[in-house]
Amino acid sequence: MGRQTTEMLKGVLEGIVLAILARHPAYGYEITAWLRDQGFSDIAEGTVYALLLRVEQRGLVDVEKVPSEKGPPRKVYTLNAQGAAQLDEFWRTWSFLADRLDRLHTHDDQKEN
Numbered sequence: 001m002g003r004q005t006t007e008m009l010k011g012v013l014e015g016i017v018l019a020i021l022a023r024h025p026a027y028g029y030e031i032t033a034w035l036r037d038q039g040f041s042d043i044a045e046g047t048v049y050a051l052l053l054r055v056e057q058r059g060l061v062d063v064e065k066v067p068s069e070k071g072p073p074r075k076v077y078t079l080n081a082q083g084a085a086q087l088d089e090f091w092r093t094w095s096f097l098a099d100r101l102d103r104l105h106t107h108d109d110q111k112e113n
Contacts, residue, residue: 006042013043015090017051021061021079022087028052028075052077060086 009016020031032048052075055061060083065073079087 009040009043012090012094013047014051014055015087015094017048017055018060018079018083018087018090021077022084025064025076025078027066027077031077055083059083 016035017031020026020034026034028049029045031052032043032045035043035048052061056063056077060080061077062080064076064078066076068074
């Protein structure tokens with residue numbers, strides 16, 4: 001990923017993680033692995049864990065410690081009602097921005113022709 005992509009991703013990563021958790025509960029490494037599988041290879045595991053700590057502190061997720069076959073228990077994050085409301089707001093904002101950017105891009109394309 002280029003620098004611009006990385007910077008833009010920082011602004012939407014919370015929404016992406018909440019969307020992942022809306023699908024199913026997950027633990028930090030599982031979220032990081034999914035992001036990497038989707039092509040976000042530059043995301044550091046520490047970035048995801050710091051974000052999960054923030055959303056936990058803001059009350060957007062519920063956390064359960066689940067025994068792990070290897071090592072200490074894992075913290076499994078589940079999106080709660082407050083997190084779902086935050087995710088809805090993220091999608092509304094995303095739709096607004098995507099629509100405006102598409103208009104801008106389409107307008108620029110029309111000028112060139």
